[in-house]
Amino acid sequence: MASALVVLAIAGLGALILEASLPDVAQLWNNRYLRTVVTFTAWQAFLSVALSLLVAIPMARILARQPVFPGRGLLLRVMELSLVLPSIVAVSGLVSVYGRQGWLTVLANDLVGASWNLYGINGIVLAHVFFNAPLAARILLQAIEGVPASQHRVAAQLGLGRRWYWRAVEWPAVKPVLPGLAALVFTLCFTSFAIVMTLGGGPAATTIEVAIYQSLRFEFDAGQAALLAMVQLIICGFLWWLAARQGLTASLLPDRRVASHKSKTGSSIGARLADGFFIVLFVLFLAMPLVAVFIRGLPGMGSAFFPEGSFVAAPALLDATARSLAIALPAGLMSVSAALLILACGSSAPNKAITRLTNVAAYLPLMVPPLVLGTGLFLLFRPSLGNSSQGLVLVTLINAMMALPFVLQMLRGPLASLDAASRQQADQLGILGWYRWRWLHWPRLRKPLALAMAYGTGLSLGDFGVIALFGSPGEPTLPVLLYQQLGSYRIDAAAATGLWLVLLLLSLFGLFNRLGSPLFRGRPFAHSLSTAPEPEHA
Amino acid sequence: MLEVKNLVFAYPGQDTPWVFNFTVSPGQCIAVHGASGSGKSTVMNLLAGFLEPQSGDILWQDRSILSLPPWQRPMTSVFQEHNLFEHLDVQTNIGLGIHPGLKLLPDDQQAIENGLQSVGLGGLGKRLPGDLSGGQRQRVALLRAILRQQPVLLLDEPLTGLDSEARDLLRQLLLEQKSRGTIIILASHDKEDRRILADSVYRL
Numbered sequence: 129m130a131s132a133l134v135v136l137a138i139a140g141l142g143a144l145i146l147e148a149s150l151p152d153v154a155q156l157w158n159n160r161y162l163r164t165v166v167t168f169t170a171w172q173a174f175l176s177v178a179l180s181l182l183v184a185i186p187m188a189r190i191l192a193r194q195p196v197f198p199g200r201g202l203l204l205r206v207m208e209l210s211l212v213l214p215s216i217v218a219v220s221g222l223v224s225v226y227g228r229q230g231w232l233t234v235l236a237n238d239l240v241g242a243s244w245n246l247y248g249i250n251g252i253v254l255a256h257v258f259f260n261a262p263l264a265a266r267i268l269l270q271a272i273e274g275v276p277a278s279q280h281r282v283a284a285q286l287g288l289g290r291r292w293y294w295r296a297v298e299w300p301a302v303k304p305v306l307p308g309l310a311a312l313v314f315t316l317c318f319t320s321f322a323i324v325m326t327l328g329g330g331p332a333a334t335t336i337e338v339a340i341y342q343s344l345r346f347e348f349d350a351g352q353a354a355l356l357a358m359v360q361l362i363i364c365g366f367l368w369w370l371a372a373r374q375g376l377t378a379s380l381l382p383d384r385r386v387a388s389h390k391s392k393t394g395s396s397i398g399a400r401l402a403d404g405f406f407i408v409l410f411v412l413f414l415a416m417p418l419v420a421v422f423i424r425g426l427p428g429m430g431s432a433f434f435p436e437g438s439f440v441a442a443p444a445l446l447d448a449t450a451r452s453l454a455i456a457l458p459a460g461l462m463s464v465s466a467a468l469l470i471l472a473c474g475s476s477a478p479n480k481a482i483t484r485l486t487n488v489a490a491y492l493p494l495m496v497p498p499l500v501l502g503t504g505l506f507l508l509f510r511p512s513l514g515n516s517s518q519g520l521v522l523v524t525l526i527n528a529m530m531a532l533p534f535v536l537q538m539l540r541g542p543l544a545s546l547d548a549a550s551r552q553q554a555d556q557l558g559i560l561g562w563y564r565w566r567w568l569h570w571p572r573l574r575k576p577l578a579l580a581m582a583y584g585t586g587l588s589l590g591d592f593g594v595i596a597l598f599g600s601p602g603e604p605t606l607p608v609l610l611y612q613q614l615g616s617y618r619i620d621a622a623a624a625t626g627l628w629l630v631l632l633l634l635s636l637f638g639l640f641n642r643l644g645s646p647l648f649r650g651r652p653f654a655h656s657l658s659t660a661p662e663p664e665h666a
Numbered sequence: 667m668l669e670v671k672n673l674v675f676a677y678p679g680q681d682t683p684w685v686f687n688f689t690v691s692p693g694q695c696i697a698v699h700g701a702s703g704s705g706k707s708t709v710m711n712l713l714a715g716f717l718e719p720q721s722g723d724i725l726w727q728d729r730s731i732l733s734l735p736p737w738q739r740p741m742t743s744v745f746q747e748h749n750l751f752e753h754l755d756v757q758t759n760i761g762l763g764i765h766p767g768l769k770l771l772p773d774d775q776q777a778i779e780n781g782l783q784s785v786g787l788g789g790l791g792k793r794l795p796g797d798l799s800g801g802q803r804q805r806v807a808l809l810r811a812i813l814r815q816q817p818v819l820l821l822d823e824p825l826t827g828l829d830s831e832a833r834d835l836l837r838q839l840l841l842e843q844k845s846r847g848t849i850i851i852l853a854s855h856d857k858e859d860r861r862i863l864a865d866s867v868y869r870l
Contacts (some may be wrong), residue, residue, distance in 0.1 A: 549748035552716055557814075558737030558766040567762060571753050 136529070137496045140504030161331060162339075162352075166359055169335040172249055173317040176256035180313050181306075183261040187410050188268035189298060190403045197407070204269075206414060207262035211534065212583055212633065214590025215259065215322040216607050217626040220614065221417030222246070222255055222327075224424055231416070251327035256320065260313045262414055271305045272298050290399075311371035315364050315494045322592040322607070326614070336360045337593070340499050345597060350503065357500035364495035418630075424620075425627025432624035444609065445625065449632065452589055452605040455524050460585030462528035464577065467535040471543050493529045502526045502594045519598045527588035534587065538580040542572045578644025582637045589633060606632070667691055668818055668849055673722035675712055683720065684708060688868065692817065695840075695850035697864035704870040706853035710822045713851065714743050726818075737766075742811040746823040749807035750795040756782070756806050757791035763810035781809045785835065801832030808836055818849045825859055837862055 157163055191200070225232050226246050236242045244250060275297055283297045321337040328334055334342075336356050343353040432445050493501075505522060546554075546568055554564055592607040599608050606629045613622035668690045676683035684705045690696050698706050711717040713724060715736035723730050731739050742763075750759045760778050761768045770778075782788050785805040795803055804824060811819055821840075825833050840863055844850060854860055860867050 547748075549745070550751060552714075552736070552743075553749065553751065555716070555736040556714060556739075556741075556743060557763055559762060560737065560766070563767045567754065567758075567768070568751065 136505070137492050137501060139508055140496070140501040143504040143508040162356070164332065165334050165336055165339045165356070168249075168333060169318055169337075169360075170363070172252050172256070172333075172335065173314050173320075175249075175253050176260065176317040177310055177313045179253060179257045180260040180264050181310065183257060183410075184264035184268055185302070186406065187261070187265040188272055188302075189294070190406055191265065191269050192272040192298070194400070194403050194407065197404075199411075203407075203411060203414075204266060206418075207266040209637070210259050210262045210414075212586035212590060213259070214592065214607055214626075214629055214633070215255070215320075216326060216592045216610055216614075217421060217590070217629050218258065218417060219255055219323060219326045220424075220610070220622060220626050221419075221421040222251070222258060224420035225416045226251070226254060231420070247327055248333045252320070252324055252333060255323045255327055256317045258413070258417065259323075260316060264309055264313055267305060267309055268302055271301045275301045307371045311367050312494075314367060318364060319360065319494070321499070321596075325592075325596075326611075337499065341593075341597060344499065344503050353500060353503065357496070360500075361495050368491050368495065421623070421626050421630060424623035425625075425630075428620040428624030429627060432621060432628065445606075445628065448604050448606045448609040448625075449628070451520070451603060452607075452629075452632075455520055455527060455591075455595075455605060456585045456588040459524045459527035459531065459588035460581050460583075462524070463531040463535045463584035464539075464580050466528065466532060467539050467580065468543075470536065471539060491533055494533050498526050498530050498594045499597055501529070502598060519600075523591075523594050523598050524588070526594045527591050528584070530591070530594075531584040531587040535580045535584050538576050538583065539573070542576040543569070546572070575644040578640040582640035585636055585640075586633050589636070590629070667725075667727060669723075669725040669728075670709075670713070671723045671725065673709075673712060673719045673724065675708060675717060675719045684870075686712070686722070690849045690851065692847040692849055693844055694865045695844055695852055695863050697852040697854055697860040697867045698870055699853070699855060699860065699867065700870035706870055707822055709870075710743060710820045710851065710853060713739075713818075714741055714820055715739050740816050741818040741820055742814045742816045743820040743822065744804070744807045744811050744824045746826050747800075747803075749810075750803060752795050755792050755794055756787070756798070759795065759806060760810045760813060763814045777813060781813055785809050785839065801828045804828060804832065804836065808839060812839065812843060817847070818851065819843065820851050822853045823855065824852075825854070825856065833859075 191204075194200070223246065224230055226244070227233060228246070230246070233243060233246075236244075246254070279297055283293055288296060318335070319337050320335055321341065324333070324335045324338045325341075328338060336359060340353045340356050340360075343349045343356065502522060505526070509522070550568065554560070554568055559567055590607060591605075592611060595605050595608055596611070599605060601608075601612070604612060606625060610622050610625045610629065613619075613625055670686050670688050673686040674683050675686075686705075686709050688696060698709065700706060708717065712719055715734065719732070724732050726740050750756075751762070754762070757778055758768065760781070761770050761774070764770060764774050764778075778791070779788075782791055785808070787802060787805055787809075790798065790802070795806070798806065808824065819840075825836055828836070837859065840850060844863070850863065852859065852863055
């Protein structure tokens with residue numbers, strides 16, 4: 129499976145290069161536009177990483193210091209969700225808050241006469257921080273909470289101040305996560321598409337991914353697209369290689385199994401109030417755009433489904449919903465199946481090279497631009513791709529690949545959690561084959577599998593990259609419909625579509641969460657003995 | 667009768683291999699002791715089939731069991747720790763010892779209930795192992811081993827770290843098993859355990 133992925137990626141890129149004559153590499157430096165694109169992409173990604181970590185590290189520390197406060201659990205869930213929140217929806221929320229007529233802009237203008245322009249690098253970096261700081265804070269929090277309780281107790285007993293608490297307890301936990309986390313955030317920002325498409329301010333604020341889209345869609349210059357794709361591949365690949373050299377062992381996705389250590393360091397009321405202040409600020413930063421999506425979308429929801437008081441449902445929204453689900457659900461299923469196969473092969477492979485190949489395959493989709501991959505594969509399969517629905521199959525495949533790194537991260541830990549002692553026990557008790565899957569793997573995997581499926585589906589549902597290139601404008605998915613509505617200044621309809629997309633996403637997460645919950649929590653015994661009398665002491 | 671004949675094993679890089687030779691009759695208990703790394707756990711793992719010897723044989727009722735996988739050998743192991751599946755409750759942990767697919771008859775369930783009562787764990791069947799004390803966990807592990815009804819019990823420091831009350835109870839259980847004809851191979855640092863349970867003692 130890993131080999132298939134690598135081959136698919138190489139085939140996609142290779143087909144693009146073969147189809148188009150690759151321009152001279154020197155063109156990168158001679159062509160001012162290309163040079164600007166590459167430097168801007170790297171600069172905005174660097175700024176986004178720096179600011180995201182600048183927000184994330186103190187927030188993770190604050191949240192670790194404050195293990196109990198109302199709404200903490202909900203805040204953590206929202207922080208996890210930022211990975212799958214469709215960027216185009218979030219951008220519409222950010223515009224409502226920070227745009228020219230946004231709440232905060234108007235307020236700042238009225239109070240201190242300040243104003244800013246959301247479009248251009250400001251908006252792009254702000255949106256990237258909005259997306260990545262919560263995710264980074266959640267992952268760092270997980271690392272800090274993973275510190276054994278005994279270390280927290282010792283530090284508390286010694287009365288370490290915050291600076292020394294950081295140096296002695298928190299920094300050693302955060303340090304191993306940082307290289308991988310920075311690489312992840314950098315890659316996500318470096319390959320950003322929807323945010324730059326909507327908030328980018330023309331040629332001066334264009335990323336490589338958007339330039340590839342423009343090359344393919346408007347300039348029909350596959351050679352330039354291939355060149356840009358390789359630049360992206362080299363930069364991201366080098367970054368992941370560096371991160372891997374530092375030891376990419378720590379999980380780069382939130383893990384709900386890690387419990388809060390609940391041990392507060394003794395802190396004064398003033399320090400706790402300061403923590404509370406920053407938590408409120410962070411919540412506002414996160415919640416305001418989301419609330420804006422709800423407030424602006426809610427009034428238009430009725431008319432979005434039943435236009436002008438009609439009792440006949442609007443076909444556009446329903447069709448887009450059906451199309452989105454028809455792509456997202458198979459994409460989620462494909463990414464989860466592929467991840468399981470890769471992990472199963474990787475864990476049973478006796479050869480180190482195979483293990484390394486699975487690791488490469490895991491991160492490859494983060495490095496190869498989906499647009500390029502899609503275009504390459506489109507060119508490769510073109511003779512057999514007849515109509516738009518076959519193009520959607522390609523979109524599904526690429527979406528599944530794009531979700532793979534995240535899905536793999538989610539399943540890697542639980543699948544490997546069967547320790548040597550458990551394996552020995554199972555061997556001796558004859559718990560083999562299906563029984564081993566049923567009793568040992570499934571209880572550990574059920575929830576992560578459902579969550580991985582939710583993430584895989586959610587990422588595809590919010591995709592506004594591959595679909596923008598291959599989708600037919602007459603047959604939009606929900607994000608494309610939203611983009612079209614924004615483009616034609618149907619702001620109310622766009623707000624309603626955005627809200628509908630978020631509600632659909634939340635419903636999917638709720639549904640998969642429910643599917644992942646055991647019907648009889650911790651009672652497999654009673655379940656399997658339905659004919660036997662219930663124990664008296666149950 | 668369990669016979670271990672010239673069983674030779676060495677870990678990679680180990681100069682002198684271990685060679686094990688002993689015979690145990692039904693209802694007998696042999697104890698082994700020695701310093702850390704002397705091979706106590708190794709002999710247990712060889713018998714259980716978790717390690718493969720370089721040469722030699724293990725005979726059960728005059729038939730070699732060396733080629734059998736762990737689940738087909740007439741043995742059950744109880745280690746000092748990590749004997750239970752942490753995500754499954756006590757009843758399920760024990761039930762899986764009786765049938766690997768947990769297809770239990772009402773009699774089996776009754777046996778589990780009675781067993782839990784007899785080891786002082788009545789009412790704790792629905793608890794997860796993490797919610798039990800060390801002594802309670804070992805009682806569950808031992809009860810599972812007993813209910814598996816295999817003729818040989820391999821016990822690797824099963825009573826280490828337990829309080830005196832738990833030790834007494836488990837020793838009593840083991841003596842009962844001996845009296846029913848179960849063979850016990852015990853690795854233990856504790857002189858008192860060896861004195862009470864073992865018929866013969868070997869120093870490795």
